[in-house]
Amino acid sequence: MGGRRGRGRMIARFVLRRLLELALTLVAASFLVFGAVHLAPGRPETFLLGGRAASPEALAAIRAQYHLDDPFFLQYLKWAGGVLTGDLGRSMQYRSPVLGLIEARLPSTLLLITMAAVLVVVLGIGLGRLAAVGGPATDSAVLVGTSVALGTPSFVAAIGLLWVFSVQLGWFPTIGSGDGLPDMIYHLTLPSLALALYWTGWLARVTRGAMKDQLALEHVTVARSRGLPERLVIRRHVLRNALGPVATVSGLTLSGLVISTVLVEAAFGIGGLGALLESSVQVKDFPVVQAITLLVVALFTVTNLIVDLCYPLVDPRVRLGVRSDAG
Secondary structure, X not given: OHHHHHXXXXXXXXXXXXXXXXXXXXXXXHHHHHHHHHHOOOOHHHHHOOOOOOOHHHHHHHHXXXXXXXXXXHHHHHXXXXXXXXXXXXXXXXXXXXXXXXXXXXXXXXXXXXXXXXXXXXXXXXXXXXXXXXOHHHHHHHXXXXXXXXXXXXXXXXXXXXXXXXXXXXXXXXXXXXXXXXXXXXXXXXXXXXXXXXXXXXXXXXXXXXXXXXXXXXXXXXXXXOOOOHHHHHHHHHHHHHHHHHHHHHHHHHHHHHHHHHHHHHHHOOOOHHHHHHHHHHOOOHHHHHHHHHHHHHHHHHHHHHXXXXXXXXXXXEEOOEEOXXX
Protein backbone atom coordinates (compact mmCIF):
# COMPACT_ATOMS: atom_id res chain seq x y z
CA MET A 1 0.00 0.00 0.00
CA GLY A 2 2.84 2.37 0.89
CA GLY A 3 4.47 1.70 -2.46
CA ARG A 4 1.28 2.61 -4.30
CA ARG A 5 0.93 5.83 -2.33
CA GLY A 6 4.54 6.73 -3.02
CA ARG A 7 4.00 6.00 -6.67
CA GLY A 8 0.87 8.16 -6.70
CA ARG A 9 2.70 11.08 -5.08
CA MET A 10 5.53 10.74 -7.60
CA ILE A 11 3.06 10.84 -10.50
CA ALA A 12 1.26 13.84 -8.99
CA ARG A 13 4.53 15.76 -8.52
CA PHE A 14 5.61 14.95 -12.06
CA VAL A 15 2.29 16.07 -13.54
CA LEU A 16 2.25 19.27 -11.48
CA ARG A 17 5.81 20.09 -12.47
CA ARG A 18 5.03 19.58 -16.15
CA LEU A 19 1.87 21.65 -15.89
CA LEU A 20 3.87 24.47 -14.29
CA GLU A 21 6.42 24.21 -17.10
CA LEU A 22 3.56 24.29 -19.60
CA ALA A 23 2.11 27.43 -18.03
CA LEU A 24 5.48 29.20 -18.00
CA THR A 25 6.10 28.19 -21.62
CA LEU A 26 2.74 29.59 -22.69
CA VAL A 27 3.38 32.87 -20.84
CA ALA A 28 6.80 33.27 -22.48
CA ALA A 29 5.39 32.28 -25.87
CA SER A 30 2.50 34.74 -25.56
CA PHE A 31 4.94 37.56 -24.84
CA LEU A 32 7.14 36.61 -27.81
CA VAL A 33 4.15 36.26 -30.12
CA PHE A 34 2.74 39.62 -29.07
CA GLY A 35 6.10 41.33 -29.41
CA ALA A 36 7.01 39.75 -32.76
CA VAL A 37 3.77 40.86 -34.39
CA HIS A 38 4.21 44.42 -33.17
CA LEU A 39 7.82 44.56 -34.36
CA ALA A 40 6.86 43.57 -37.89
CA PRO A 41 7.07 46.38 -40.47
CA GLY A 42 3.93 48.21 -41.50
CA ARG A 43 1.07 49.86 -39.68
CA PRO A 44 -2.34 48.22 -39.19
CA GLU A 45 -4.25 51.47 -39.51
CA THR A 46 -3.08 51.66 -43.13
CA PHE A 47 -5.21 48.62 -43.92
CA LEU A 48 -8.12 49.89 -41.86
CA LEU A 49 -8.18 53.07 -43.94
CA GLY A 50 -8.03 51.09 -47.19
CA GLY A 51 -5.31 53.34 -48.56
CA ARG A 52 -7.45 56.45 -48.19
CA ALA A 53 -6.11 59.67 -46.75
CA ALA A 54 -7.32 60.43 -43.25
CA SER A 55 -7.22 63.36 -40.91
CA PRO A 56 -5.09 63.21 -37.78
CA GLU A 57 -8.31 63.01 -35.76
CA ALA A 58 -9.45 59.90 -37.70
CA LEU A 59 -6.06 58.24 -37.25
CA ALA A 60 -6.11 59.00 -33.55
CA ALA A 61 -9.62 57.53 -33.23
CA ILE A 62 -8.55 54.31 -34.96
CA ARG A 63 -5.44 53.96 -32.84
CA ALA A 64 -7.46 54.60 -29.70
CA GLN A 65 -10.07 52.02 -30.68
CA TYR A 66 -7.43 49.30 -31.00
CA HIS A 67 -5.21 50.65 -28.17
CA LEU A 68 -2.31 51.13 -30.60
CA ASP A 69 -1.01 54.17 -28.73
CA ASP A 70 -0.81 52.45 -25.35
CA PRO A 71 2.65 51.46 -24.06
CA PHE A 72 3.78 48.05 -25.26
CA PHE A 73 3.54 46.32 -21.87
CA LEU A 74 0.11 47.79 -21.22
CA GLN A 75 -1.08 46.48 -24.59
CA TYR A 76 0.33 43.06 -23.73
CA LEU A 77 -1.31 42.95 -20.31
CA LYS A 78 -4.68 43.92 -21.77
CA TRP A 79 -4.37 41.29 -24.48
CA ALA A 80 -3.17 38.56 -22.07
CA GLY A 81 -5.97 39.36 -19.65
CA GLY A 82 -8.48 39.08 -22.46
CA VAL A 83 -7.05 35.72 -23.53
CA LEU A 84 -7.50 34.36 -20.00
CA THR A 85 -11.16 35.36 -20.06
CA GLY A 86 -11.81 34.10 -23.59
CA ASP A 87 -11.72 37.55 -25.20
CA LEU A 88 -9.21 37.38 -28.08
CA GLY A 89 -10.04 40.86 -29.32
CA ARG A 90 -11.69 42.04 -32.54
CA SER A 91 -10.36 41.40 -36.00
CA MET A 92 -9.28 44.54 -37.84
CA GLN A 93 -9.97 42.83 -41.16
CA TYR A 94 -13.42 41.35 -40.47
CA ARG A 95 -14.59 43.79 -37.75
CA SER A 96 -15.81 40.85 -35.64
CA PRO A 97 -14.62 38.95 -32.54
CA VAL A 98 -11.54 36.80 -33.18
CA LEU A 99 -12.96 33.93 -31.13
CA GLY A 100 -15.94 33.67 -33.47
CA LEU A 101 -13.69 33.65 -36.54
CA ILE A 102 -11.60 30.83 -35.08
CA GLU A 103 -14.63 28.80 -34.01
CA ALA A 104 -16.13 29.04 -37.51
CA ARG A 105 -12.96 27.80 -39.20
CA LEU A 106 -11.71 25.35 -36.58
CA PRO A 107 -13.78 22.26 -37.59
CA SER A 108 -12.37 21.97 -41.12
CA THR A 109 -8.81 22.52 -39.93
CA LEU A 110 -9.15 20.02 -37.08
CA LEU A 111 -10.64 17.40 -39.41
CA LEU A 112 -7.87 17.99 -41.96
CA ILE A 113 -5.17 17.62 -39.30
CA THR A 114 -6.86 14.54 -37.82
CA MET A 115 -7.11 12.81 -41.21
CA ALA A 116 -3.50 13.65 -42.02
CA ALA A 117 -2.31 12.50 -38.58
CA VAL A 118 -4.04 9.13 -39.00
CA LEU A 119 -2.39 8.69 -42.40
CA VAL A 120 1.02 9.64 -41.00
CA VAL A 121 0.83 7.24 -38.05
CA VAL A 122 -0.61 4.29 -39.97
CA LEU A 123 1.52 4.64 -43.10
CA GLY A 124 4.66 5.91 -41.35
CA ILE A 125 4.84 3.12 -38.76
CA GLY A 126 3.67 0.53 -41.30
CA LEU A 127 6.29 1.46 -43.89
CA GLY A 128 9.01 1.75 -41.25
CA ARG A 129 8.18 -1.72 -39.93
CA LEU A 130 8.11 -3.11 -43.46
CA ALA A 131 11.51 -1.63 -44.24
CA ALA A 132 13.05 -2.95 -41.03
CA VAL A 133 11.92 -6.58 -41.40
CA GLY A 134 11.10 -6.98 -45.09
CA GLY A 135 14.52 -7.70 -46.54
CA PRO A 136 17.04 -5.64 -48.57
CA ALA A 137 14.81 -5.11 -51.63
CA THR A 138 11.85 -3.92 -49.57
CA ASP A 139 14.12 -1.76 -47.44
CA SER A 140 15.58 -0.09 -50.53
CA ALA A 141 12.14 0.52 -52.02
CA VAL A 142 10.87 2.13 -48.81
CA LEU A 143 14.00 4.28 -48.55
CA VAL A 144 13.52 5.54 -52.10
CA GLY A 145 9.85 6.24 -51.47
CA THR A 146 10.49 8.09 -48.22
CA SER A 147 13.28 10.09 -49.87
CA VAL A 148 10.79 11.29 -52.47
CA ALA A 149 8.27 12.11 -49.74
CA LEU A 150 10.83 14.05 -47.70
CA GLY A 151 11.94 15.96 -50.78
CA THR A 152 8.41 17.00 -51.80
CA PRO A 153 7.04 20.15 -50.12
CA SER A 154 3.39 20.08 -49.16
CA PHE A 155 2.36 22.72 -51.71
CA VAL A 156 4.08 20.79 -54.52
CA ALA A 157 2.29 17.61 -53.44
CA ALA A 158 -0.98 19.57 -53.37
CA ILE A 159 -0.51 20.82 -56.94
CA GLY A 160 0.39 17.33 -58.18
CA LEU A 161 -2.58 15.68 -56.48
CA LEU A 162 -4.94 18.35 -57.78
CA TRP A 163 -3.74 17.95 -61.35
CA VAL A 164 -3.98 14.15 -61.36
CA PHE A 165 -7.03 13.34 -59.24
CA SER A 166 -9.13 16.49 -59.69
CA VAL A 167 -8.30 17.92 -63.12
CA GLN A 168 -7.41 14.78 -65.07
CA LEU A 169 -9.49 12.08 -63.38
CA GLY A 170 -12.20 14.19 -61.78
CA TRP A 171 -12.39 11.96 -58.72
CA PHE A 172 -12.18 14.73 -56.10
CA PRO A 173 -13.25 18.38 -55.91
CA THR A 174 -10.64 21.06 -56.46
CA ILE A 175 -11.63 23.58 -53.78
CA GLY A 176 -13.68 23.89 -50.62
CA SER A 177 -14.11 21.85 -47.45
CA GLY A 178 -17.65 20.53 -47.97
CA ASP A 179 -20.76 20.53 -45.77
CA GLY A 180 -21.45 17.77 -43.25
CA LEU A 181 -18.97 15.19 -42.07
CA PRO A 182 -19.13 12.73 -45.04
CA ASP A 183 -18.83 15.56 -47.57
CA MET A 184 -16.01 17.17 -45.58
CA ILE A 185 -14.07 13.89 -45.50
CA TYR A 186 -14.55 13.61 -49.28
CA HIS A 187 -13.34 17.18 -49.87
CA LEU A 188 -10.39 16.86 -47.49
CA THR A 189 -9.04 13.54 -48.79
CA LEU A 190 -6.56 15.09 -51.22
CA PRO A 191 -5.52 17.89 -48.83
CA SER A 192 -4.85 15.34 -46.07
CA LEU A 193 -2.70 13.27 -48.44
CA ALA A 194 -0.71 16.34 -49.45
CA LEU A 195 -0.32 17.37 -45.82
CA ALA A 196 0.72 13.87 -44.67
CA LEU A 197 3.28 13.08 -47.38
CA TYR A 198 6.40 14.68 -45.88
CA TRP A 199 5.64 13.64 -42.30
CA THR A 200 4.89 10.07 -43.35
CA GLY A 201 8.35 9.80 -44.88
CA TRP A 202 9.93 11.23 -41.74
CA LEU A 203 8.08 8.91 -39.35
CA ALA A 204 8.81 5.89 -41.56
CA ARG A 205 12.54 6.68 -41.42
CA VAL A 206 12.46 7.06 -37.64
CA THR A 207 10.48 3.83 -37.19
CA ARG A 208 12.83 1.93 -39.49
CA GLY A 209 15.92 3.18 -37.64
CA ALA A 210 14.49 2.46 -34.19
CA MET A 211 13.43 -1.07 -35.15
CA LYS A 212 16.76 -1.86 -36.78
CA ASP A 213 18.50 -0.77 -33.58
CA GLN A 214 16.30 -3.15 -31.60
CA LEU A 215 16.85 -6.01 -34.05
CA ALA A 216 20.59 -5.80 -33.39
CA LEU A 217 20.21 -6.22 -29.61
CA GLU A 218 20.89 -9.43 -27.73
CA HIS A 219 17.42 -9.89 -26.26
CA VAL A 220 15.96 -10.29 -29.77
CA THR A 221 18.46 -13.03 -30.55
CA VAL A 222 17.59 -14.76 -27.28
CA ALA A 223 13.87 -14.56 -28.04
CA ARG A 224 14.42 -16.12 -31.44
CA SER A 225 16.60 -18.86 -29.97
CA ARG A 226 13.73 -19.82 -27.67
CA GLY A 227 11.63 -20.65 -30.71
CA LEU A 228 9.18 -17.75 -30.48
CA PRO A 229 7.34 -17.04 -33.75
CA GLU A 230 8.95 -14.21 -35.73
CA ARG A 231 5.72 -12.21 -35.69
CA LEU A 232 5.65 -12.36 -31.89
CA VAL A 233 9.32 -11.39 -31.64
CA ILE A 234 8.76 -8.35 -33.84
CA ARG A 235 5.66 -7.22 -31.97
CA ARG A 236 6.82 -7.81 -28.37
CA HIS A 237 10.58 -7.33 -28.46
CA VAL A 238 11.23 -5.03 -31.43
CA LEU A 239 8.29 -2.77 -32.26
CA ARG A 240 7.23 -2.22 -28.64
CA ASN A 241 10.73 -1.21 -27.55
CA ALA A 242 11.08 1.04 -30.62
CA LEU A 243 7.93 3.01 -29.81
CA GLY A 244 9.75 5.51 -27.55
CA PRO A 245 11.39 7.60 -30.30
CA VAL A 246 8.41 6.92 -32.57
CA ALA A 247 6.04 8.45 -29.99
CA THR A 248 8.28 11.49 -29.60
CA VAL A 249 8.42 12.09 -33.35
CA SER A 250 4.66 11.54 -33.62
CA GLY A 251 4.09 14.36 -31.13
CA LEU A 252 6.35 16.69 -33.10
CA THR A 253 4.62 15.62 -36.30
CA LEU A 254 1.24 16.77 -35.00
CA SER A 255 2.65 20.24 -34.39
CA GLY A 256 4.25 20.23 -37.84
CA LEU A 257 0.93 19.34 -39.43
CA VAL A 258 -0.67 22.38 -37.83
CA ILE A 259 1.96 24.67 -39.30
CA SER A 260 1.85 23.02 -42.74
CA THR A 261 -1.91 23.53 -43.07
CA VAL A 262 -1.33 27.15 -44.16
CA LEU A 263 0.06 26.14 -47.56
CA VAL A 264 -2.26 23.18 -48.09
CA GLU A 265 -5.42 25.13 -47.24
CA ALA A 266 -4.37 27.90 -49.61
CA ALA A 267 -3.76 25.40 -52.45
CA PHE A 268 -7.15 23.71 -52.03
CA GLY A 269 -9.18 26.80 -51.19
CA ILE A 270 -10.10 25.56 -47.71
CA GLY A 271 -11.35 28.34 -45.46
CA GLY A 272 -9.69 27.04 -42.31
CA LEU A 273 -7.34 28.52 -39.74
CA GLY A 274 -4.38 28.30 -42.11
CA ALA A 275 -6.08 30.47 -44.72
CA LEU A 276 -7.24 32.87 -42.01
CA LEU A 277 -3.69 33.18 -40.67
CA GLU A 278 -2.28 33.80 -44.15
CA SER A 279 -4.71 36.61 -44.94
CA SER A 280 -4.30 38.13 -41.48
CA VAL A 281 -0.51 38.25 -41.77
CA GLN A 282 -0.78 40.06 -45.11
CA VAL A 283 -2.89 42.86 -43.66
CA LYS A 284 -1.28 42.91 -40.19
CA ASP A 285 -4.49 41.91 -38.42
CA PHE A 286 -2.77 41.77 -35.02
CA PRO A 287 -5.48 40.10 -32.91
CA VAL A 288 -6.03 37.23 -35.36
CA VAL A 289 -2.32 36.54 -35.92
CA GLN A 290 -1.64 36.57 -32.19
CA ALA A 291 -4.56 34.28 -31.34
CA ILE A 292 -3.81 31.64 -33.99
CA THR A 293 -0.08 31.67 -33.29
CA LEU A 294 -0.67 31.24 -29.57
CA LEU A 295 -3.09 28.40 -30.35
CA VAL A 296 -0.39 26.63 -32.36
CA VAL A 297 2.15 27.06 -29.55
CA ALA A 298 -0.36 25.76 -27.00
CA LEU A 299 -1.06 22.70 -29.15
CA PHE A 300 2.68 22.05 -29.49
CA THR A 301 3.35 22.24 -25.75
CA VAL A 302 0.24 20.24 -24.77
CA THR A 303 1.19 17.54 -27.29
CA ASN A 304 4.66 17.28 -25.79
CA LEU A 305 3.14 16.99 -22.32
CA ILE A 306 0.82 14.17 -23.45
CA VAL A 307 3.74 12.33 -25.07
CA ASP A 308 5.76 12.59 -21.86
CA LEU A 309 2.86 11.27 -19.79
CA CYS A 310 2.32 8.38 -22.22
CA TYR A 311 6.01 7.40 -22.36
CA PRO A 312 5.74 4.83 -19.53
CA LEU A 313 2.91 3.14 -21.45
CA VAL A 314 4.84 2.69 -24.70
CA ASP A 315 8.20 1.92 -23.06
CA PRO A 316 8.08 0.05 -19.70
CA ARG A 317 11.71 1.01 -19.00
CA VAL A 318 10.71 4.67 -18.69
CA ARG A 319 9.25 5.87 -15.42
CA LEU A 320 8.14 9.50 -15.35
CA GLY A 321 10.96 10.80 -17.46
CA VAL A 322 13.70 8.57 -15.96
CA ARG A 323 14.96 5.61 -17.95
CA SER A 324 15.77 2.54 -15.97
CA ASP A 325 19.18 1.01 -16.30
CA ALA A 326 17.68 -2.44 -16.24
CA GLY A 327 16.80 -2.21 -19.93
